[in-house]
Amino acid sequence: MAPTIFRQGAFRFFFFSREEPRIHVHVTHTDGEAKFWLEPEIELALNQGLSQKQVGEALALVHAHHEEIIHAWHSHFGN
Template sequence: MPTILRDGPYRFFFYSSDGNEPVHVHVERENKITKIWLDPVRVCNNFGFNRSELYKILKLVEQHEEKIKEAWHEFFDH
């Protein structure tokens, strides 16, 4: 599970088996996790985050979108 970045209480990562799916990122905090598609940025699934926190996470993903995509392609396109 490569960690791409940390921003406040959030850890952004993907699983090493995610490479056959469209570009996305998992975001976790404590026992909550969500999966965010990147093209376009939107929630795929969510376990525990409320609507306002999901909105905040989506904004963070948008802010870090290029870094996330670069990390994805660096890891999976080798």
């Protein structure tokens, strides 16, 4: 299962159920996908096919929606 947290433009932000315990978010786009760690700080974990501009846009959205993503994580996986 891969619950969607939100969509913005061509980006979809989601996580895979029980992939790993460290809080992170996946981002897909028609051009590729990325994964961002949210702890201990927000950072790019993986990029497959996104341009630097797209990674920057996705990163800005992760920062803007950080609390929403963390809340969705805890709601889905528990504390």
